[in-house]
Amino acid sequence: MAEMLYQRDIYGQTLVELGRQNPDIVVLDADLSSSTRTALFGREFPERFFNFGVAEQNMMATACGLASCAKTVFVSTFAMFATGRAWDQVRNSIVYNKFNIKIVASHAGITVGPDGASHQALEDIALMRIIPSINIIVPCDGPQTRDAVITAANTAGPFYIRLGRPKVPTIENKGEFKLGKAQVLSEGKDVTIIACGIMVNEALAASGNLIKKGIKARIINLHTIRPLDNETILKAARETRGIVVCEEHTVIGGLASSIDEVVAENHPTKVVRLGIKNRFGQSGESAELLKEYNLTSLDIEKAALSIVS
Amino acid sequence: MTYTDTQIKELEQKAKQIRRLIIQMLAKAGSGHPGGSLSAADLITALYFKVLRHDPKNLNWPQRDRFHLSKGHCCPLWYAVLAESGYFSIDKLWTLRQLNSILQGHPDRRTPGVDVASGSLGQGLSVALGMSLAAKIDKKDYRVYVLLGDGEIQEGNIWEAAMAASHNKCDNLCALLDYNGFQIDGKVKDIMNLEPLVAKWQAFGWHSIEIDGHNMQEILSAYEEAKTIKDKPSIIIAHTIKGKGVSFMENVVDFHGRAPTKEEAEKALKELE
Numbered sequence: 188m189a190e191m192l193y194q195r196d197i198y199g200q201t202l203v204e205l206g207r208q209n210p211d212i213v214v215l216d217a218d219l220s221s222s223t224r225t226a227l228f229g230r231e232f233p234e235r236f237f238n239f240g241v242a243e244q245n246m247m248a249t250a251c252g253l254a255s256c257a258k259t260v261f262v263s264t265f266a267m268f269a270t271g272r273a274w275d276q277v278r279n280s281i282v283y284n285k286f287n288i289k290i291v292a293s294h295a296g297i298t299v300g301p302d303g304a305s306h307q308a309l310e311d312i313a314l315m316r317i318i319p320s321i322n323i324i325v326p327c328d329g330p331q332t333r334d335a336v337i338t339a340a341n342t343a344g345p346f347y348i349r350l351g352r353p354k355v356p357t358i359e360n361k362g363e364f365k366l367g368k369a370q371v372l373s374e375g376k377d378v379t380i381i382a383c384g385i386m387v388n389e390a391l392a393a394s395g396n397l398i399k400k401g402i403k404a405r406i407i408n409l410h411t412i413r414p415l416d417n418e419t420i421l422k423a424a425r426e427t428r429g430i431v432v433c434e435e436h437t438v439i440g441g442l443a444s445s446i447d448e449v450v451a452e453n454h455p456t457k458v459v460r461l462g463i464k465n466r467f468g469q470s471g472e473s474a475e476l477l478k479e480y481n482l483t484s485l486d487i488e489k490a491a492l493s494i495v496s
Numbered sequence: 497m498t499y500t501d502t503q504i505k506e507l508e509q510k511a512k513q514i515r516r517l518i519i520q521m522l523a524k525a526g527s528g529h530p531g532g533s534l535s536a537a538d539l540i541t542a543l544y545f546k547v548l549r550h551d552p553k554n555l556n557w558p559q560r561d562r563f564h565l566s567k568g569h570c571c572p573l574w575y576a577v578l579a580e581s582g583y584f585s586i587d588k589l590w591t592l593r594q595l596n597s598i599l600q601g602h603p604d605r606r607t608p609g610v611d612v613a614s615g616s617l618g619q620g621l622s623v624a625l626g627m628s629l630a631a632k633i634d635k636k637d638y639r640v641y642v643l644l645g646d647g648e649i650q651e652g653n654i655w656e657a658a659m660a661a662s663h664n665k666c667d668n669l670c671a672l673l674d675y676n677g678f679q680i681d682g683k684v685k686d687i688m689n690l691e692p693l694v695a696k697w698q699a700f701g702w703h704s705i706e707i708d709g710h711n712m713q714e715i716l717s718a719y720e721e722a723k724t725i726k727d728k729p730s731i732i733i734a735h736t737i738k739g740k741g742v743s744f745m746e747n748v749v750d751f752h753g754r755a756p757t758k759e760e761a762e763k764a765l766k767e768l769e
Contacts, residue, residue, distance in 0.1 A: 240659075247622075249626040277613065
């Protein structure tokens with residue numbers, strides 16, 4: 188059994204590690220520090236941690252002021268509020284100014300579970316991707332969360348890092364993490380499956396089932412949505428018969444759209460999108476919801492078969 | 497600190513020069529916001545030429561006092577003051593709002609002396625709060641000033657920031673409110689009344705100073721008073737006249753967001769001689 192970790196635990200621990208190395212790291216939260224785990228940083232560095240209460244817009248614009256004074260600012264809340272409630276502040280105060288601000292949002296996607304639709308951010312990648320230049324990472328597991336956070340801390344400019352609520356299995360042998368460089372987790376020439384976040388694990392499970400049917404799928408962990416690894420995507424478009432894209436997000440504007448755009452412009456091929464399709468979320472357990480919204484390994488397998496058959 | 501009559505007179509002359517530049521710049525650009533630039537001209541002239549610790553030749557001086565223009569549409573005023581201070585040459589003012597100019601239609605970091613862009617209202621008090629918190633973290637003694645518009649403080653983000661600034665005891669933060677009473681659609685009191693305003697800021701934990709925003713002595717005294725306040729942020733609520741200094745622009749809502757024509761500019765400049 189793979190190790191199961193909360194991405195948010197790793198985030199909080201990594202922040203503490205970074206805080207010890209760099210006195211210019213400041214962390215902000217909006218009354219969710221126990222959920223996002225920024226409270227770990229707050230306990231060790233109270234003078235560099237600010238909890239702004241339930242006021243996300245103020246938090247984002249305050250990050251801008253801090254960053255203008257040479258601070259590297261990590262800002263956390265749920266994905267819904269980070270990208271939706273405070274979008275104008277993110278666009279105009281953070282990204283337009285090109286400041287060193289790293290938005291690390293937790294509780295993204297349908298797997299938020301029982302809290303239901305109001306708390307399930309299904310549009311956050313799209314909302315960030317339409318803003319020019321902000322780097323976007325969707326780590327697939329705990330260790331990759333650490334890689335993403337350290338990379339963001341050491342790379343100039345604004346970042347959006349998307350984390351989930353539930354524990355996720357650690358995926359072994361991914362290779363080195365490099366911003367903007369997709370990870371090919373298994374080679375295959377029949378069909379390509381591209382996933383991000385928790386869907387990477389589902390894609391690997393689908394791949395196991397496909398092998399039993401004699402189909403070799405290329406599995407790509409596309410952890411960085413911007414800058415996008417066009418090369419790896421186009422190689423897959425050229426070398427396999429089609430691409431299945433899976434994301435725990437609306438199929439509009441996120442990972443699927445990113446793939447569509449690159450493929451349509453450079454090497455048109457069949458793309459089957461698995462994601463949330465013109466619906467809001469709802470209450471339920473994570474596993475139930477993945478099933479309800481056709482985001483399981485079985486759904487991926489079916490989509491792959493539709494391409495190869 | 498007291499100022500002599502001569503110093504006050506000089507400052508008034510400087511403000512007149514700033515107003516002339518605003519009119520010339522806007523007439524050349526053909527669009528922009530004269531009303532609120534003119535109403536806040538005395539406040540910002542006094543700030544840059546008598547109060548602010550800054551060095552136009554050392555833009556990133558860590559100890560510099562910070563100024564942020566939250567009501568970004570009044571950037572002609574900021575640009576005029578920056579140019580007069582020596583951040584860039586006066587000639588640049590005539591490129592306002594042109595393609596590739598360092599002087600964008602709303603403040604932008606490509607302008608020397610501008611630390612943070614603005615334009616979308618209601619965010620600047622938070623920006624100033626961030627600058628204030630950075631000073632506290634770094635144990636630096638610089639002060640942070642931010643100019644707010646009266647219509648602007650209808651934004652909820654302002655009050656989130658107001659709460660956070662007093663919660664964090666930001667006594668190095670001084671907000672300036674250009675209370676000229678007008679916004680694009682009409683009188684502030686008709687569109688969305690702000691009163692009782694002093695009581696609101698005090699209830700949010702701020703030290704509030706009410707002044708005539710065109711009286712240099714009162715303006716300078718207010719800046720001095722704010723410096724003495726401990727453990728809470730200060731706001732200078734400056735009662736001003738929209739379009740101040742140009743008779744036919746004063747209290748005329750049309751000049752919130754309309755540049756003067758060539759003829760209007762000539763007339764205005766005569767009044768400002």
